[in-house]
Amino acid sequence: MDKISIIAIIGGLTAILAGQALEGGHLSSLLQATAFMIVIGGTASAVMLQSTPKQFLTGLRMISWVFHPPLHDQERLIRDIVSWSQAARRGGLLSLEGYVTTQKDLFIRKGLQMLADGAEPQIIRDVLETEIGIFEHARKQAVKIWESAGGYSPTMGILGAVLGLIHVMENLSDPSKLGGGIAVAFVATVYGVGIANLFFLPVANKLKNLIRVEVNMKELTVEGLISIANGENPRIIEARLRSFLGLND
Incomplete structure (x- = not known):
């Protein structure tokens, strides 16, 4: 949490x-239920219109990351990579086959399998970096629904304000109805601006940071696997990976 x-x-x-x-x-x-319906309903509709169903649903699911972000143990990953490098030095790259099935992360499993199969280092790098690029692009597209919501909701708040004022103008002869229209007008603006700046935009920025952490972990994995493929000393690999993450500071 x-x-x-x-x-x-x-x-x-x-x-x-x-x-x-x-x-x-x-x-x-x-x-004000009316103001809430205008702002949230209008914003949701605008975001859905600009997104594909997959992007929209993925973005909604990613909201859980704000409260339960993916867990990343950088130290453990470095220890695992060093362990794999030691195993490869003792028994060759084929000995890494036994580690493949124990990995829950599909990205790591794929990289280890290619390493065990004796793929060239550059091929491993190209394949995994392509996968990282696809992952990052897909996640960022999904996060755009929250970023876009932060842009649309203030406008929907203004729209709600205008609708409220229209209602006021239509009932100038009936003072008892003026209060409700004015309330919707001002509260809709509060909802639009408030939700954008207190929720939508902060959520989008937090998700972007979490995606960056995910990408860093994948890049760390690639560097480790390539180092193993090149037959580097486990201690050198560990030092490089720690420098990669700034863990030596």
């Missing part, structure tokens, strides 16, 4: 609601 995400969301909402209370406002004045 990423506690800082929970704290950030609760802290942001608390700050806004506390500020509203300090100004003498009431929570009920911020609860």
